[in-house]
Amino acid sequence: MKTNSKIATAIFAGLAAGAAVWYFMSTEAGKNKLSNFVDDVQDFSNTLKHKAYKTAADVQDKAGQVADYVQNKSHDLKDYAAGKAQQGEKFAKNKAHEAEDYATNIFNNAKDSVNS
Numbered sequence: 001m002k003t004n005s006k007i008a009t010a011i012f013a014g015l016a017a018g019a020a021v022w023y024f025m026s027t028e029a030g031k032n033k034l035s036n037f038v039d040d041v042q043d044f045s046n047t048l049k050h051k052a053y054k055t056a057a058d059v060q061d062k063a064g065q066v067a068d069y070v071q072n073k074s075h076d077l078k079d080y081a082a083g084k085a086q087q088g089e090k091f092a093k094n095k096a097h098e099a100e101d102y103a104t105n106i107f108n109n110a111k112d113s114v115n116s
Contacts, residue, residue, distance in 0.1 A: 024030040 024034040
């Protein structure tokens with residue numbers, strides 16, 4: 001039974017497709033409808049293409065903006081780190097000079113104590 005049902009369905013689908021082709025190809029109204037349908041499909045296709053290109057251009061633009069933003073932030077971070085490194089270097093040099101002065105004072109006090 002299943003095979004007969006499948007065959008009947010295939011025959012019916014074939015007849016329906018044939019009737020549709022006959023309608024669209026042999027009658028003036030059918031030709032107009034087919035032409036309008038083809039035009040609508042082309043318009044839809046063109047709209048989709050336009051939207052796809054626009055979306056791709058928008059994504060490319062946003063990607064460029066993000067890249068510029070990241071690059072600017074990278075430069076800002078580099079400048080900030082360089083400034084902090086300079087501050088650290090100055091602080092370390094200052095502390096080294098203070099330690100040297102302190103050691104010199106201790107040495108001189110010890111030397112004076114020994115000489116007196």
